[in-house]
Amino acid sequence: MSATANPTPLPGDESDSRIMRIGEVAELTGTTPRTIRYYEEIGLLAGGTERELGRHRCYTHADVERIREIVRLKDLLGLSLEQLSQLLEAESARAGIRREFLETDDPDRRHALLLQSRGHIDTQLRLVRARVAELTKLEADLGERAERVQEKLVELETERP
Amino acid sequence: MSATANPTPLPGDESDSRIMRIGEVAELTGTTPRTIRYYEEIGLLAGGTERELGRHRCYTHADVERIREIVRLKDLLGLSLEQLSQLLEAESARAGIRREFLETDDPDRRHALLLQSRGHIDTQLRLVRARVAELTKLEADLGERAERVQEKLVELETERP
DNA sequence: TGCTAAGCTGACGTTTACGTAAGAAACCGC
């Protein structure tokens, strides 16, 4: 028996292809239903398609991953949701891109899609690295200050027994 | 002629001991007068002492440095101003501590002040390092994704001339 | 001494990122 054949997956199970509702997704991502709806409202999450008004939103594991990524970038880089929208704009149709990638057989088209994906990842990498550099500089500055204080402490301790 | 003897220091001059008003400080720190007043209002900046109501606030280069540090920690660590207040609480009396350090001759007291200063710096260092670790993990994850895309690109290019 | 730029003190406005509440509708197990 494979895990994917399990007819009733465990809650919190991260295997793909399960369909979840907003409450579960919120728990899995450490957010709230309101937050998820808000992200959809401002266009940060797709969700708008293929759902008649009034019916329950449904999500896949890919959506959970995306929300986790949003939260991570938001918290770690301190980006506003609007900045995130722009940053992830290319990726916002990620599911669509992936689908198109799998559906098409045109190598040129696949090539273009891959390039687009790589560009998007590179942008994020640049941001992260710049931030790491700034933090490293801050760490160095703090280290210097710590050292100066330490010197004075040693100095003081040698002065008196 | 030494630079410090210059009776009219250049604007933007970072030499100590000049007394500035809020507009200049705002420019030097990339903030606005309103922001500086607000920081004072919520107790993040001292300023409350030694100034009769209604008179102009005056600042030294040490204040500029402190504001720069606040902005830096706020932006890089994404801390709220209240969190910053707590983090810098010990340091908030920094000028006072420094003065007391210079004034006192009691080695025990000086020792205690130095230890306090070191503890404060260490707290900041821990925060910075934790953040760097998280960002480094994010960088690694992005790197993996970039690699996978790159592999597919190469794969695609070898398939067709 | 008089003028002007800059600063002062309230006080209200604004944006972001959600929280919260209400009433109705959808889903699910039995």
Add this chain to the structure above:
DNA sequence: GCGGTTTCTTACGTAAACGTCAGCTTAGCA
């Protein structure tokens, strides 16, 4: 098919971090 839970939409509320405006005062200098 029905009760109970979850979700839906709509709409108002809120906390943080300032922006902005008004009316008045201060500081510096010609």
